Amino acid sequence: MIHVVSTGPGDLNCLSYEAVKAIEEATVVVGYKKYIELIRPMLKDQKVHFNGMKKEVERCRKALQLAKEGERVALVSGGDAGIYGMAGIMHELVLEDGDEVAIQSYPGITAAMAAASELGAPIVHDSVYISLSDLLTDIEVIKKRIHAAGIGDFITCIYNPKSKGRPYYIEMAKEILMEYKSPETAVGLVRNARRDNQEIILTDLKSMCDHTIDMSTVIIVGNKDTFIKKGKMITPRGYDKS
Ligand code: SAH
Numbered sequence: 001m002i003h004v005v006s007t008g009p010g011d012l013n014c015l016s017y018e019a020v021k022a023i024e025e026a027t028v029v030v031g032y033k034k035y036i037e038l039i040r041p042m043l044k045d046q047k048v049h050f051n052g053m054k055k056e057v058e059r060c061r062k063a064l065q066l067a068k069e070g071e072r073v074a075l076v077s078g079g080d081a082g083i084y085g086m087a088g089i090m091h092e093l094v095l096e097d098g099d100e101v102a103i104q105s106y107p108g109i110t111a112a113m114a115a116a117s118e119l120g121a122p123i124v125h126d127s128v129y130i131s132l133s134d135l136l137t138d139i140e141v142i143k144k145r146i147h148a149a150g151i152g153d154f155i156t157c158i159y160n161p162k163s164k165g166r167p168y169y170i171e172m173a174k175e176i177l178m179e180y181k182s183p184e185t186a187v188g189l190v191r192n193a194r195r196d197n198q199e200i201i202l203t204d205l206k207s208m209c210d211h212t213i214d215m216s217t218v219i220i221v222g223n224k225d226t227f228i229k230k231g232k233m234i235t236p237r238g239y240d241k242s
Pocket of ligand 1 (some may be wrong): 009012035040053076079080081082083084109111112114115158159160161190191192193194195214215216217219220
């Protein structure tokens with residue numbers, strides 16, 4: 001059996017009880033090097049298989065092979081495994097293989113949720129996730145979806161905002177969103193949410209690119225009602241407070 005285990009944003013206290021149990025009871029743990037290091041303190045006798053970035057398919061094939069050999073496999077994935085994580089490709093490979101191996105997934109705290117709880121309460125209304133990585137998605141599709149987020153005035157959670165290979169996509173996203181949203185729209189940048197080196201910036205749409213943004217940053221762009229006050233970013237749901 002394959003247990004797809006979400007390991008959350010970084011702090012081991014953010015794993016669910018059932019996720020911890022699935023790792024403890026596994027005979028083999030498979031994952032990306034960085035996430036294996038993260039859960040290392042929890043590991044006892046489990047065998048460990050890890051590899052680097054862009055080796056996702058290989059990693060999942062290994063998990064499948066081990067499960068077919070009778071191992072109890074925990075495939076670990078950062079944040080939530082179902083949000084730009086390993087859950088999808090793992091299911092696809094198992095289906096292609098004849099669907100004989102069972103999968104159980106354990107949800108986790110995705111970067112946007114971890115960031116939101118640090119910022120205040122910015123995602124209290126309708127929201128979307130958009131990844132700016134064009135490794136697996138055509139840039140035209142990404143642009144179209146940013147326009148749609150703007151048209152709908154969704155709170156927009158931006159993942160994979162900037163890498164060395166594509167430093168300008170975040171500028172592009174900002175420009176597109178400014179076609180629909182005010183330049184003063186509240187924005188929260190959280191780097192390394194729930195990790196030792198966490199950094200929080202509260203800013204606005206027009207200035208958001210003036211700050212350090214990297215692949216460990218998640219960005220939350222508010223809607224027309226989102227405001228920043230006393231160090232907190234808040235989106236009102238609309239409750240009558242009278
Ligand atoms: N499955 C993961 C997302 C993987 S995509 C999840 O659910 O969170 C990788 C992107 O997620 C990063 O480029 C960054 O934008 C975001 N991310 C993941 N962990 C983060 C953290 N601790 N702090 C800030 N952003 C994070």
